[in-house]
Structure formats: structure tokens, C-alpha cells
Amino acid sequence: MAVTVGELAELLGADAAGDLHAIVSRPAQPDEAREGDLALAMEPRFLDALATSPARVAIVLSGTDWSALGLDAVLFSGRSKYTLAGLSRVFDTQPSLPEGIHPTAVVDDTATLGEGCRIGPYVVIGPQVAIGARARIEAHVSIGARSVVGDDAQIFAGCRIAHDVRIGDRFIGQSNAVIGGDGFSFVSPQPSAAETYMATGSIEQSMKVTEYVRINSLGGVVIGDDVEVGPAATIDKGTVTDTRIGNGTKLDSQAHVGHNVQIGENVLLCGQSGIAGSTKIGDRVILGGQVGVADNISIGADSIALAGSGVTTRVPERTVVMGYPALKQDVFLNIFKAMRRLPRMAQKLTEMQKQVPNDRDTG
Amino acid sequence: MAVTVGELAELLGADAAGDLHAIVSRPAQPDEAREGDLALAMEPRFLDALATSPARVAIVLSGTDWSALGLDAVLFSGRSKYTLAGLSRVFDTQPSLPEGIHPTAVVDDTATLGEGCRIGPYVVIGPQVAIGARARIEAHVSIGARSVVGDDAQIFAGCRIAHDVRIGDRFIGQSNAVIGGDGFSFVSPQPSAAETYMATGSIEQSMKVTEYVRINSLGGVVIGDDVEVGPAATIDKGTVTDTRIGNGTKLDSQAHVGHNVQIGENVLLCGQSGIAGSTKIGDRVILGGQVGVADNISIGADSIALAGSGVTTRVPERTVVMGYPALKQDVFLNIFKAMRRLPRMAQKLTEMQKQVPNDRDTG
Amino acid sequence: MAVTVGELAELLGADAAGDLHAIVSRPAQPDEAREGDLALAMEPRFLDALATSPARVAIVLSGTDWSALGLDAVLFSGRSKYTLAGLSRVFDTQPSLPEGIHPTAVVDDTATLGEGCRIGPYVVIGPQVAIGARARIEAHVSIGARSVVGDDAQIFAGCRIAHDVRIGDRFIGQSNAVIGGDGFSFVSPQPSAAETYMATGSIEQSMKVTEYVRINSLGGVVIGDDVEVGPAATIDKGTVTDTRIGNGTKLDSQAHVGHNVQIGENVLLCGQSGIAGSTKIGDRVILGGQVGVADNISIGADSIALAGSGVTTRVPERTVVMGYPALKQDVFLNIFKAMRRLPRMAQKLTEMQKQVPNDRDTG
Numbered sequence A, B, C: 001m002a003v004t005v006g007e008l009a010e011l012l013g014a015d016a017a018g019d020l021h022a023i024v025s026r027p028a029q030p031d032e033a034r035e036g037d038l039a040l041a042m043e044p045r046f047l048d049a050l051a052t053s054p055a056r057v058a059i060v061l062s063g064t065d066w067s068a069l070g071l072d073a074v075l076f077s078g079r080s081k082y083t084l085a086g087l088s089r090v091f092d093t094q095p096s097l098p099e100g101i102h103p104t105a106v107v108d109d110t111a112t113l114g115e116g117c118r119i120g121p122y123v124v125i126g127p128q129v130a131i132g133a134r135a136r137i138e139a140h141v142s143i144g145a146r147s148v149v150g151d152d153a154q155i156f157a158g159c160r161i162a163h164d165v166r167i168g169d170r171f172i173g174q175s176n177a178v179i180g181g182d183g184f185s186f187v188s189p190q191p192s193a194a195e196t197y198m199a200t201g202s203i204e205q206s207m208k209v210t211e212y213v214r215i216n217s218l219g220g221v222v223i224g225d226d227v228e229v230g231p232a233a234t235i236d237k238g239t240v241t242d243t244r245i246g247n248g249t250k251l252d253s254q255a256h257v258g259h260n261v262q263i264g265e266n267v268l269l270c271g272q273s274g275i276a277g278s279t280k281i282g283d284r285v286i287l288g289g290q291v292g293v294a295d296n297i298s299i300g301a302d303s304i305a306l307a308g309s310g311v312t313t314r315v316p317e318r319t320v321v322m323g324y325p326a327l328k329q330d331v332f333l334n335i336f337k338a339m340r341r342l343p344r345m346a347q348k349l350t351e352m353q354k355q356v357p358n359d360r361d362t363g
Helices: A005-012 A044-052 A080-090 A193-200 A329-340 A342-355 B005-012 B044-052 B080-090 B193-200 B329-340 B342-355 C005-012 C044-052 C080-090 C193-200 C329-340 C342-355
Strands: A015-018 A038-041 A057-061 A073-077 A165-167 A178-181 A221-223 A234-236 A243-245 A320-322 B015-018 B038-041 B057-061 B073-077 B165-167 B178-181 B221-223 B234-236 B243-245 B320-322 C015-018 C038-041 C057-061 C073-077 C165-167 C178-181 C221-223 C234-236 C243-245 C320-322
Touching: A005 A015, A005 A073, A005 A080, A038 A044, A038 A080, A044 A057, A057 A080, A073 A080, A165 A178, A178 A221, A221 A234, A234 A243, A320 A329, A329 A342, A329 B329, A329 B342, A329 C329, A342 B342, A342 C329, A342 C342, B005 B015, B005 B073, B005 B080, B038 B044, B038 B080, B044 B057, B057 B080, B073 B080, B165 B178, B178 B221, B221 B234, B234 B243, B320 B329, B329 B342, B329 C329, B329 C342, B342 C342, C005 C015, C005 C073, C005 C080, C038 C044, C038 C080, C044 C057, C057 C080, C073 C080, C165 C178, C178 C221, C221 C234, C234 C243, C320 C329, C329 C342
Parallel strands: A038 A057, A057 A073, A165 A221, A178 A234, A221 A243, B038 B057, B057 B073, B165 B221, B178 B234, B221 B243, C038 C057, C057 C073, C165 C221, C178 C234, C221 C243
Antiparallel strands: A015 A073, B015 B073, C015 C073
């Protein structure tokens, strides 16, 4: 991919200066850039590296004085990550799948594929499946009976979509993600240790589960438009109603969404975060990496659970929580600061006790 | 699936009243139920929704007065989740695999398949594998040499069963689960940082592992009857002996069982929980979501580790633990309550110190 | 596999005594050993079990007096886990793939395979891929365009290697691992709740992300020699530069490495640990099970994060940390000890307050 500075400025909607006919072939960090690369120096700390970089063209923050940087041309970025998103589209390196349906793909006669679909080797598409236009489906993907996927889907190798899953447009399913596994829902003829304990506060020796009976998942999974599901992430079917994920929501690698969970729009679930059954997550919520959310609770819109938190109770809107069990961030940080002084506090207290006349034996 | 109220009562072993010839086609939440559905109102909070539901038949808790609910018929449930399990069997929506072995399946000549097996496209079954009767094996499943799977197995797309895995009857393996990966076991010719630290309490600059040597897994995995392994869950092989999972045990999505681990019967491992190598888990133990259990310890029968706990030491029988490192629940909660008051305690202490004459400088 | 004691001593570089022509067929724990097995009694606690074991040959720690153990022959081990590694190579049970390329494998015309590669059924290898000599690649593996894998690779069923991944020699990729998924990197045209909160300390009701724009991954993944990636582990591509993993580093099951992460040599990432984007991990670092490491920080060489830790700030070299947020281990343990006494401290403090005359109302 080779593009002139002028063309790139137009593609990005960015300003440019210098030789607009200079050609760049890929973006690179200033310390890794070669001649012909576009050096990314949108953070001031990268400007120094430009001096020694063989790159002749760079992209810098708007307002940067580039006259002393020894470059042939510059592009100007207002919001660096946003510009990076634009650059990553222009220079995308993703190889294209061959057109059409690979002869080894097993597509059921009752399935329908939209115009311009590209289907890779050994893909298996079940009965009554409907795939929208221009889908790119890589090797070894399987899609179960009656599932629906909208237009412009991109589904990577080994991604699993079970039966009765309904997905909107522009879906991205990463490799080995599993959408529509059965919910984890079992019941014992007699109350289990957990049930007994919650009801009575103790676990009786006599109460023993002798078997679990499975509650099959009758519900499906419903996913909105512009959703991405990361590598090896898992989304379970609902028990009676559907598990739902709203428009624009993104799941990172190994995120997990339990049965019946209802997730709003533009939610971010970072890596290895997990949501237990029947919980509701509001719009624009962010769960940091490895966050766990208990079952049957809710997190209000615009709230954030910082990485590593274990959320066990309802979180209101626009609230930042952390810790386990998770507390509001300022409350947690106050406690954490006090904890760090705790060993010294304990010592102080012991010393004071010696000095205060005490009429009771506190043993 | 359409069934009369009378037939359904018989299938569930439940009582019914009203028009036993009324027909229902699927269960649904009262707020989502359409005419012809069976409204699920086994929790009192759902009774109100029945009034406005177009459903003419509902299932309610035994003893509920249904006369004012405006229904044609009701079924009565004693234990709601148990009834739900029964309903989920009657109305199961799972599509059936076509009979027989798909022509693209690669089944080794030395493998044996029981009567009535259904094998999907691109399944690969290795040498000397033995599969019991009526197995349903979906697309892209692989089963390695010498592995054994009992009767009535259901194995979903992309599930991996390595070589030398022995599994009992009625096994359910969800999509992309991996059973029989190699154990994570390495040794360095010289002691590693971890070994040095545990022996001496410090990490010497001079001690540097220059390579790790792999301990191959000679053991297999042995799994009892009625076990379910969730989507993307992983169970490693044993080093010398086998990793073992007892009858009736269920693993949720992304649960992990390390090498040599011995798990009892009717254990529940919730989502993203993990057990490190050589640990023993007693019968009927429950690990909540994201629980971690250290290596080489044990958890006694009927114990519960609540979600998010990190269990680092032996847990006796019938004990509920939480926290990291995990403590008995009541101990943890007492500490947690005190922690919440800690910033105020620290302030009090400082104030008291000012008032108590102090003959030492506590700096 | 049958081998004489004398041959085994030579293969292991170990000393032996007794009947060097005695034959053993597999290693086994003394309590599970049958006649003809090599009983593993390298830990003193296993010596007792030898008395009742039908095994006639054992391996014991150097210096053990074996005269009273009733054996025909013994081997002597200096470092037991190291010996176990040797034994596990000699007695490896792994079935061999058939020679050559399975007729169902789809190998692009422009891909190159080294001498002696064994490729299983339904493997898909993309354009311009280069695989070294003697690779063993199992069923359903996919390798994307332009990726490179060195000599002697072993890649298990369902492992996913995306496009533009470069891997060294002696690579082991376990089942359903995903190498080269896209990084989790999104930007909103307007600042998100997280950005607003970090900048201002509160989340304004008016600031609402209306969509996320994706930053595509232009970087690849670069992996050194002798690296192993566990079952269902995930390694994401870099954004502009490559995600890098050094020689000799091992990832356990379900470990996760985010985009742009730079990992040194001989690092161990235990089960379900995760590293967020752009973080640097020094040589010989060990992350215990379920450890999480925040984005954009670093962990110095030879440091250890104990299982369950959440590392949120930079860790220097040769440092052991634990807890969440992670602290140096001794600091954490001091605090934890004090926490366990906290409920009693609170009580003491209340009692003392009653005894100290107080001129202020502390309410």
C-alpha cells in the first residue's frame, strides 16, 4: 500500500504540510521506521526519535512546530487514537479471502447467503441459516441451524455460532469464540450445599446432592449491530428468554457472558472479564480486565468496574468501582491507604494500651 | 412442539387444573408470552404480569389461587427450578443431527462406533478410539488415538478430545472445550527464581534460568459418567497418573483443571474458575465464578468457595470460604466490615494519640 | 516401550544398581505401579509404598539405601523433577501422526513446507506461509497468510495461527490456542466515560459515547524459539509494532497476552493469567495462575507475581508481589496479618475511647 501525503490527508480528513507528493508505504513507530514509512509521533515523547529516524514523513499533533524536525512532509492529528484508527483502515494488512464459496464448505441446501459472501475451506453452515451480504467467513467456522448473521460480517477461523443465534450487521467474530453455548444451569432434586447454606447459614452433613438435573437452554442469543466478540470469548444461550448484547458492544479475548445476561449498547468487556447469569449491564459500561460480575444484579449506564474487580452488588449509574467485593473507587482507595498504614496502627494501638490505665482484662 | 396441558402434567409429574385439553407450544416469561405459550409464573412477582399476558395457560407454584388470574388452565410446580428442568426437556429446541456418519468425517479404520451414532461434517476420529452408542458429534470435533467415550455422548462443534482420554456415559462436551491438553510442567537444570525464593526468601541476581525442560504428560484424563464440560473449558493430562473428574461433575465456560487434579462427584466449577496442578477437590464442592485454587492443596467435601476467591490453603469439609487469600466466610465478612470502618478508625486513633501523654517518640 | 535398567540409566545420565538387565515398561506412582513398572519414589514419602508395590524396579533419590527395599534394581536421581522430564521423554505416549500430508489438507500453492512435515486432516495453510522441517500439525489447524513457523513445530488440533505471525523453532501450540487475534483497541469520536473520568474524576451525564471506531491491528506477533502456548490461550496482534514473546517462554492454558505486549525470555505465564496492552515483561518473570497485569506498565526481570495478584503499577527487578493492587509480598503479608486482627483492634479502640477523656465529639 503506497499513498501520497496529500491522498492520506484527504483519507484521514487531516491537515498536511510540506511535500504533499511524498509517498509513504506503512505507518511505523519512529524507532522502528524505515525510509518510506510514515513515522507516528503523535505523542511529544516520540518527537526526539524523529531526529534519528530515516523516515522523511511523520504524523504529529496539531500545532507541533515541525520546521526543525528535518522532514519532507507532515500530517497533523487532532485526536491521536482517532487518527490511528483512520490510519489502520488505510493501511490494513489483512489478506483477502478468495471470492465465492470454497468447494469444501458444507452449506445446507436450506441456508441462504447474501451477495458477495466469501466462504473459506471446511466451513459448515446448517439448515435455515441466513447470512447477509459480503460476509467473509474463514476456515473451520461452524454456524448452527436457524441462526441469522447480518451484512458485512467477518468471522475468523474456528469461531462457533450455535443454533438459534441472531446477529446484526457488521459483526466481527474472532477465532475460537463460542456464541450460543448452553447455559450453566443445574438443579438437584434435593437442595444443594449452596442452597442450604444460603437458607440456614450452615451446611448439614446429611444434605447431599446425589445428582444434578440439567436445565436445557431454550432461549438463544440476540446480538445487535457493530458487535465484536474476541478470541476464545464465550456467550451462553438464555434459559427461557434470550441472552442479549446491544449495538456497538465489544468483547475482548476470553470474556464470558452467562445465560440470560442483558448487555446494553457500546459496552466494553475487557480481557477475561465475566458476567454471571441473568445480570443486566447498562449502556456504555466498561468492565476492565478480569472483572467478575455476580449473577442477578445490575450495573447502571456509564459505570466503570476497574480491572480485577469482583462486583457482587448492584452498581448505580455513572459510578466507578474497584476491589473485591467492589466498592466505589474513592471508598476503596481510602480503605486501601489506611490498610497500608495498618501494621503501624496496630503497633501504635498496642503502645497506647500500655499507657492507658485499663480496668478490664481485654485478654 | 405442541402439547396439551394434560400431557404436559404427565410428562412433568405435576398437577394441573382447568382445561386439560388446552394446547401450549413453548414456555415463555409472562412479559414475553404470546397466545398459545405456557407462561412461567412460578415466582410470585410474575403473577401480576399474567393479568396482561395473552397467554391462556400458566405454570404457578403449588398452592397458588389461580381463580382470579383469568386463565384457561394451570400447572402446579413444587420446586420451580426442578420443574424448569423438566420443561426444558419437553420443549428442547436443539436441532437434530442427520443420522449416520457424514461422508466428510475421517474415522480411522481401527476406531469403533456404537449403534446409532450421528457424526457431523469434518469430524476426525483417531486410531483405536471407542465411542459408545447414540453419540451425537458435531462438526470439526477431533478425538485422539485410544480415547474412549461412553454411551449417549453429545459433543459440540470444535470440542477437542486428545489421545488417551477415557470418558463415561452421557458426556456433554461444549464447543471448543479442550480435554487432554498437556500439563504445564517445566523444570530448569538450575533452580528457578521461584524455587530460590521459596527456599531462601530472596532472588539472587546470579541465579538465572537459562532454559526450561519440559515434563511431558504420560498420564491421561479420566472422566466419570454424567459430566459436562463447558465452552472453551480446559482439562490437562496428568504427568504420571491421570487427571480425574468424578461422576456428575459439571464445568462451566472457560473453567480450567490443571494436571494431576483429582475432582470428586457432583462438583460444580463455575465460569472461569481454575484449579492448579495436583490439587484434590472433594465431592459436591462448589467453586464460584473466577475462583482460583492453588496447586497441591485440597478442598473437603461439601465446601463452597464463593465467586472471586483465591484459595491458597487446605479447606476442610463443609466450609464456606471467600476472599484472597480465602478465609472462612464469617471471618472474611468480619474483617471486611472492619475494613470499611478503617479510615475512620485511623482518624480516631490519631485523635486519641494527641490526648494520651506519650513518653516515647513513635515517629 | 520396554527398556532395560542399564539402557534407561544411560538415557537419563543416571546411576543404577542391581540387575541392569531388568526390564521396565512405564513409570508409575508406587501405589499405582504394577509388575514391570518403574516405581517413582524420588520423594522419601513414597519409599514406604515400595514395600507393598508389585514393582521390582524403582527410581530413588541419590544416596538412598535401597538394600532393604526388596527391589531387583534401582536408578538414582539427583534432581527429581529434572529426572522426571527425562523419563517423560523416554516413555512418551504421544501417538505419531502418519507421515506426509493428509489428502484433505488444503495447502496453498504458494506455501512452503520443510522436509518431513506431517500434516493432519482438514488442516488449512494459507498463501505464502513457510513451515520448517519436521512439523507435526494436527487436524483442523489453520495458519493464515504470510505466517512463518520454524523447524520441529508441534501444533495440536484446532490451534489458530492468524496471518503475519512469525514463530521460531521447536514451537508447541496446544489445541484451540489463538495466536494473532486482533488487538482490543477502540476509540470514540468523543471522549468515553473512562477518559472523562481519568481526566476529571467524574462521569458527566452529558458525555456519551455514541459509537466506537476500531483501530485495526497492523502489527503481527513475533515468537522466539522453544515457546509453548497452552490450550485456549490467546495472543493478540500489535497495533503498529508487533506483539513479541521471547525464546523459551511458556504460556499455560487460557493465558492471555494483549496487543503490543513485549515478553522476555524464559517467562512462565501460569493458567488464566492475563497481560493488558503495551505492557513489558522482563526475562524469567513468573506470573502465577489468574494473575492480571495492567496495560502500559512493566515487570522487571526475575520478578514473580504470585497467583491471583492484580499488578497495577511497575514492578522492579527480582521482586515478589501479591495482592490487589499488588504489593511486595512482605508488605502484603504484614498487612494481611494485621487485617486478620482488625475486628479485635476495632473493639480495643472502642474500649479505650471510653476510658480516655475526650474533649471533642468525634460523633
